[in-house]
Amino acid sequence: MQPFTQHTGIACPLPLSGIDTDQLIPARFMKRSRAEGYGDYLLHDLRFDGNGDPREDFPLNHSDRRGASILVTRRNFGGGSSREAAAYALIDYGIRCVVAPSFGDIFASNSVNNGLLPARVSEEDGERLLAALQGGERDATVDLNAKIIRCGSLDVPFDIEPVWRTKLLNGWDDIDLTKSYTAAIQAFAASDQERRPWMKPNRA
Template identity: 60%
Template sequence: MTGWRRHEGLAVALPVEGIDTDQLIPARFMSRPRSAGYGGYLLHDMRRDAEGHPVPAFPLERPETAGASILVTRRNFGGGSSREAAVYALIDAGFRAVVAPSFGDIFAGNAVNNGLLPAQVSAEDAERLLAALAAGPLGAEVDIDAGAVTLGGLACPFALSEAQREKLVNGWDDIDVTRRHEEAIAAHRAALAAARPWLWPGATRDQGAR
């Protein structure tokens, strides 16, 4: 995964609160391989009617939103089940950042581990951004180092922990973070093996753990 610090792209408004992971990608599509791409299933049941036809009034179905990469929405985005496929659907649809007042905790963790920024802004700033986008999508900038989303004359700060920032900038997930400590882990393992060889059945005191 490639890390990033700054992104310029088209911002689109989705003025709905409480969009959960079951809405982001319905479970019936999750049996398909990731290699096939999940972007076409993003918010499928909100974007399609009962017959499967696009709903023209839905924000992401409007022609002018094609190519949008920054999604601005309302509170509690990504609540519900822990499905990582919800993040895959957003990424495969071209999104690099979601801006909202709050996120489901597991969704936010999955997002960061996959290079998608969950930019948490105040409820007031979210409404200002949504109001600015009411007439249609606009160019925007997301700067991880500055911790701000800029759209037109608005510059809205967002909350991001240092651990989240480090992962996004370096393109790391939890395994990558652990690998930074490989030498310390190996040294601890060797010391433990020497002191308590019985923890590794079959290993002699001289061999320790391998």
């Protein structure tokens, strides 16, 4: 994965709570191959009407938010089913970071494992960011080293689990994270062999 250290891009306000994974990627689109990309189906039933036409009042459809790579929303983003395709849809659309007061646990883990940053902010700071974006601000910078989101005159702190931060900063998946402890694992194995030589399997 590509390491995530700092990202600047168009930020889109999405002032809704409880957007679940079924809304992020409706199940009927998950029969398609990931190779085709899921970005066109992100939030499909909110972005488009029954005829498949874009809803003019939906934030991601606004002309000044085209190409958005940061999504600012409200609490409990990504709850519901555990489908990893929800993270795929965001990433394939071009989203690098979602900012919210809380996330579904499995969704957040899936996001990190695919290089997407779930930045957790307080309710108050989330509303300040939404107000700034709805008031005309367009761009934001997410600094994972400093754990700060900058938007206009606002500097908003965010939280993320330390191990997730380490994985994102290095572009690691779970296997890469385990490999980072190779020296410690080898040292333990050697020490354990000295203490308990009888534990080593007899392969004769």
